[in-house]
Amino acid sequence: MTAHTFSTLFLFALVTSVLLQLWLAMRHINHVLRHRKAVPAEFAEQITIEAHGRAAAYTVAKTRFGMFCTIFDAMVLAAFTVGGGIEWLAKLTAPWFQSDIAQGLALVTALSVVNAALSLPASLVSTFIIEQRFGFNQMTPKLFISDLIKSTAVGAAIGLPLLAAVLWLMGRMGDNWWLYVWATWLVFSLALMWIFPTFIAPLFNKFVPMEDGAMKDRIVGLLERCGFKSNGLFVMDGSKRSSHGNAYFTGLGKSKRIVFFDTLLKHLEPTEVEAVLAHELGHFKHRHIVKRLVWTFALMLGMLWVLGQLKTQLWFYQGLGVSTPSTAAALLLFFLALPVFTFIFAPLSSMMSRKHEYEADAYAASQCSANDLITSLVKLYRDNAATLTPDPLHSMFYDSHPPASLRIAALRRLNAQ
DSSP states (O other): OOHHHHHHHHHHHHHHHHHHHHHHHHHHHHHHHHTTTSOOGGGTTTSOHHHHHHHHHHHHHHHHHHHHHHHHHHHHHHHHTTTSHHHHHHHHHGGGOSSHHHHHHHHHHHHHHHHHHHHHHHHHHIIIIIHHHTTOBOOOHHHHHHHHHHHHHHHHHHHHHHHHHHHHHHHHSGGGHHHHHHHHHHHHHHHHHHHIIIIIGGGTSOEEEOOSSHHHHHHHHHHHHHTOOOSOEEEEOGGGTBSOOOEEEEOSGGGOEEEEEHHHHHHSOHHHHHHHHHHHHHHHHTTHHHHHHHHHHHHHHHHHHHHHHHTTOHHHHHHTTOSSOOHHHHHHHHHHHHHHHHGGGHHHHHHHHHHHHHHHHHHHHHHSOHHHHHHHHHHHHHHTTOOSSOOHHHHHHHOSSOOHHHHHHHHHHHHHO
16 A cells, blocks of 8 residues: 555545534434424423423534534644644654653653643533533632643653553564553553552542441442442542532452442432442443453454554555654554544444443342332433433444433333333
8 A cells, every 4th residue: 555545545534534423413413403392202201391402402512512623623633644743743852862762752742732732622612611501510710720730640640651661562572562562551451440449539539438328228238139349339529520420330359439429419319329329230240341341452452453564564654644654653643543444333332332231221120120210310311411312323323321212111111021
């Protein structure tokens, strides 16, 4: 393949991907707007027309802004690659250091800083305009800046040593470097999952043990029935950033924690919280987390093998705007270009995730009342202003969870058995 051919192929894939994303967004907007004046019959008793209209307006606002971001991000990607942005940054940073690894770190850092600066306005608009307009944002400018500084420091402290190790392995381990990099990344990922809940998450939020009471008693009873052992039940101060509610597991092995957003506990009854947790335990009992980790590790192994084949091809670099090959440039170009060629496969990932959600719902219905899970889901859809009428094709590409109507219909069938 020639550099010109690959460059043409990349631009074609980029334009096609952007047009597909914009088309899906327009379908989603039009579908939501067509159904905004009537609450679906199965939700009519729980969701008011005002709440339904608010969810439609929120969805449309986010989707329209997402269309702008899609176009902007594509322009930035083209500028970094075929536009010569990475080549320019490489020439700028190369004289700063003598070693290849230091030069690679400087190049990746420079690109990250530029990309973060370009992404900052979109983050500000999303947080302080869209989320603020619909009453979800609780973040202050001070907290926003604090989060930005902390996340940058943590990212640098963790990412730069890993990147240095990857660049060293790519340059020293011969043709099979990708296997060594994969093994290093695997160990690093597992270690990060273990240390995250104890050392990293507390830098951004406060986690306090759940207070004794009826709710905790129900949850402890559920954990005992399901045979799940954790390092504790914690309540997180999610309300200082957003009024959205959630609950999740975090950590591995003995570091596993169950975390509830304070906003979730505020809006749900104890039986509903129990049902939500039972759903999360369903993921654990069906080994969904392990399956997703295995899939992710296998996928990364395949991607690194592909990169191993491209790393030695001059047309790969020149087709994406870089005249002088380097290990850092190979990494950047590959992972920047990869989403352009893989977006079309998004429905496969969504399909697997939705299957897991149905299985977790079924497990929750076997441990708790299906009606409690239904009412908790309806409240979460209402309080988070999630649309009840997504466009089916848009949902197939983007949504990891089944649409509300399908999910609740499945739970009602289980409840009727």
